[in-house]
Every structure is written in C-alpha cells, then in structure tokens.
Amino acid sequence: MLPADSDLVIVATSPDFDDSARAVRDALLGSRYKVVFIVASAARVPSWVDTNADKVLLRRSLRGLLAFHRAKWVVITHGLYSELPKTSRQFFINLWHGMPVKKIGAMVGEQIPHTDIVVAANSQYRGIMSEALDVKPEQVLVAPHPRIDTMLNVSQEGRKQHFGNKWVFLWLPTFRDRKGGKGRRDGTSGQPVFHQIGRFRKFHECLRELNAVCVIKPHPLDDISAVSTSLPEAVQFWTDQDLDDRSLSLYQLIGLSDALITDVSSVYFEYQQLDRPIFCFFPDFEAYESGRGFVRPFRTLIDDPILRTEQELIDQIKASFQGRVRSDARPAEHKSERSALARQVLQKCGMEIQ
Numbered sequence: 001m002l003p004a005d006s007d008l009v010i011v012a013t014s015p016d017f018d019d020s021a022r023a024v025r026d027a028l029l030g031s032r033y034k035v036v037f038i039v040a041s042a043a044r045v046p047s048w049v050d051t052n053a054d055k056v057l058l059r060r061s062l063r064g065l066l067a068f069h070r071a072k073w074v075v076i077t078h079g080l081y082s083e084l085p086k087t088s089r090q091f092f093i094n095l096w097h098g099m100p101v102k103k104i105g106a107m108v109g110e111q112i113p114h115t116d117i118v119v120a121a122n123s124q125y126r127g128i129m130s131e132a133l134d135v136k137p138e139q140v141l142v143a144p145h146p147r148i149d150t151m152l153n154v155s156q157e158g159r160k161q162h163f164g165n166k167w168v169f170l171w172l173p174t175f176r177d178r179k180g181g182k183g184r185r186d187g188t189s190g191q192p193v194f195h196q197i198g199r200f201r202k203f204h205e206c207l208r209e210l211n212a213v214c215v216i217k218p219h220p221l222d223d224i225s226a227v228s229t230s231l232p233e234a235v236q237f238w239t240d241q242d243l244d245d246r247s248l249s250l251y252q253l254i255g256l257s258d259a260l261i262t263d264v265s266s267v268y269f270e271y272q273q274l275d276r277p278i279f280c281f282f283p284d285f286e287a288y289e290s291g292r293g294f295v296r297p298f299r300t301l302i303d304d305p306i307l308r309t310e311q312e313l314i315d316q317i318k319a320s321f322q323g324r325v326r327s328d329a330r331p332a333e334h335k336s337e338r339s340a341l342a343r344q345v346l347q348k349c350g351m352e353i354q
Contacts, residue, residue, distance in 0.1 A: 004089050005034075008071040009351075012038045012059070012080040013097075015220050015240055017046050019251040020095050023146035024075050025054065026339035027346055031353045036071070038064045038080060044244060073351065079113030086114045093349050094118040094133065095146065098266025099125050101301055102174065103293045105132035117141050117349050121269055128295045141349070146342035147251050148270055154255030162246060162256070167212035167321060170257035171281075174265040175219035206314045207234035210321050214261070217243075217250065259320065261313070264288070268302065277320040280304045281313050 013021040016039035036055040057064035077097040094115040120129045126140045217238050259277040307313045
C-alpha cells in the first residue's frame with residue numbers, strides 16, 4: 001500500500017493546462033497543498049506553471065500513476081484512470097467541461113469518470129448532471145465554473161494587438177467527430193458546418209462591411225484538414241497552438257470577443273454572463289436532435305433563435321451590429337480576486353484554503 005498524502009492534489013484536464021487547471025492551481029497558491037498536473041503530453045508547458053513548485057507528470061507513466069494513487073484530492077474535467085478502481089481515501093472533484101446541451105455520459109452509454117462531487121451551473125443542471133454522471137443529486141454542487149473568472153476579468157489591453165479596432169465574432173462549434181473519422185458522428189455527416197466556411201461568400205462580405213473578424217476555434221480533436229486554406233483575412237482558424245503563440249487562453253479569447261457563434265457548445269451558458277450577442281447557428285438541428293439528441297428539450301435550454309442558413313446568420317448579425325461603433329471602453333461586468341470561484345468550489349468540497 002502506497003502512503004497517502006492528504007495535501008497532494010492531482011489536476012487533470014482536457015486540454016492539458018486549460019483555464020480550469022489554472023484556476024484551481026491559482027486558488028491553491030500559498031496553501032499547504034501540492035499540485036501535480038497529470039497530462040497527456042508535456043510538450044507544451046505554459047509559462048504560468050511553476051516547474052519549481054508544480055510537478056508535471058505524464059498520464060501514461062509510472063510516476064503519474066503512483067502520484068495518482070497517493071493523492072487524496074483529484075480534480076478533473078473529463079476523467080482520469082477511470083478504468084481503475086477508486087480507493088476510499090480519494091476524493092474526486094469533477095468540474096466537468098461545461099454544462100451539456102447534447103447527451104453525454106450515461107445518457108449515451110459512455111464510460112463514467114470517478115466522481116464524488118460534480119459542479120453544475122444551476123438547479124436545472126443539478127438533475128441533468130446527476131443523470132448524466134450517474135451520481136446522487138446531493139453529489140452535485142451548484143456553483144459557477146471556476147474558469148468563468150478568466151473570461152470575466154480578462155484585460156482588454158491586448159485587443160488592438162490581436163484584432164485592431166475590429167468587431168470580434170468568436171465561432172465555437174461543439175465537437176462532432178474525432179480526427180481520423182473514428183467514433184460516433186453527430187448530425188448530418190459528423191462534420192461541423194465550419195468545414196464549409198470557404199463557401200460562405202455572403203458571410204465574408206458581411207464581415208467586411210461590419211469591419212469584423214470571425215475567429216473559429218475548433219475543438220482540439222476536430223479534424224480541420226479538409227477546411228479550405230484560401231480564406232479571406234476576416235476568417236481565421238485558431239488552434240490551441242495559435243492561442244499559445246499569442247499568450248492567450250481560450251477563456252481570455254472568449255472574454256475579448258464581441259459575439260459568440262455556436263450550435264450546442266456548453267460555452268453558450270457561460271457567455272450569457274457577458275451580456276453580448278449569441279448566434280445559435282445550427283444548420284443540421286433536426287438531424288442532430290434525432291441522432292445524438294439533447295439532455296432536455298432544446299427550447300427549455302436555449303433561448304436564442306435557431307439559425308439554419310448562412311443568410312439567417314447574416315441577418316441576425318446585421319440586426320445586432322449594423323450601425324454600432326467599435327469601442328474599447330466596456331463596463332466592468334465582474335470584479336473579483338483571480339481564482340475566487342475556484343477557491344469557493346474547493347472550499348465547499350472540504351479543502352482548507354483561505
């Protein structure tokens with residue numbers, strides 16, 4: 001039996017070192033707890049990780065496995081070593097990776113990660129997360145997701161550096177089909193509609209007229225090899241590497257944007273806190289509904305109109321932005337100490353931090 005360490009905290013997120021991981025690590029700074037990141041790859045370790053204080057271990061390594069078995073606290077967004085039995089001394093804090101619109105977990109026969117507490121955004125999602133992760137309702141903690149702090153508190157100083165004085169429309173499609181075409185396909189073909197962005201000539205012209213840029217950030221597992229490389233300057237694909245190159249995280253980019261385009265991405269609910277336009281662009285809505293399906297009837301979750309065509313998307317964008325003037329001055333919607341939300345969640349789970 002390996003000796004237990006009640007002060008050891010494993011943090012495992014997907015992607016590695018995402019905004020959730022940083023929020024948890026920042027909340028634990030100055031406490032007695034020691035952080036170990038267990039990652040799929042250590043090829044890109046961000047600058048905010050203190051390699052003198054924080055350990056980074058590979059998921060597929062003996063050291064990673066040993067640290068996991070010694071730790072009392074395990075903070076996850078997807079799962080970690082779910083195929084192994086959970087020990088009684090371990091406590092799994094499941095932040096999940098957003099409130100789902102599409103069916104997940106037990107609803108679609110997926111493997112359920114070990115979970116002692118899972119975070120839900122509101123009382124409606126308490127029941128949804130309980131069902132999806134096969135846990136009791138009392139194991140669902142209603143609390144804001146820790147990464148929201150990053151989105152709401154991002155400094156606007158970098159806007160001109162990255163986008164000049166343009167409107168920024170951020171397109172965040174939900175994950176449809178993993179690279180290589182293996183696994184379940186969701187919707188008409190499994191391919192996200194953004195694969196056809198090169199044909200959206202009217203959309204390109206709309207961006208030009210509004211002095212806007214559309215940044216498309218696919219899911220890390222999405223295959224974008226089929227996307228046209230001859231796109232107008234106003235349409236940009238950003239990968240995780242592109243974010244790193246600009247010293248931005250995903251939720252910092254979200255906080256910098258002026259509007260969101262998405263289908264069933266869970267970021268929909270978090271973006272509502274910014275009180276900025278959301279365009280629900282969902283051309284294959286009916287096919288998706290009859291295939292993957294939703295955790296609850298779609299209209300009980302999403303308030304915005306479903307846009308099925310390029311023209312409907314353009315009409316909604318113009319109705320929101322035509323005649324408006326780009327301004328860097330924005331009201332401070334949210335002011336709090338960095339990582340305050342993560343600290344609240346960890347405290348409610350029993351961790352002793354100030």
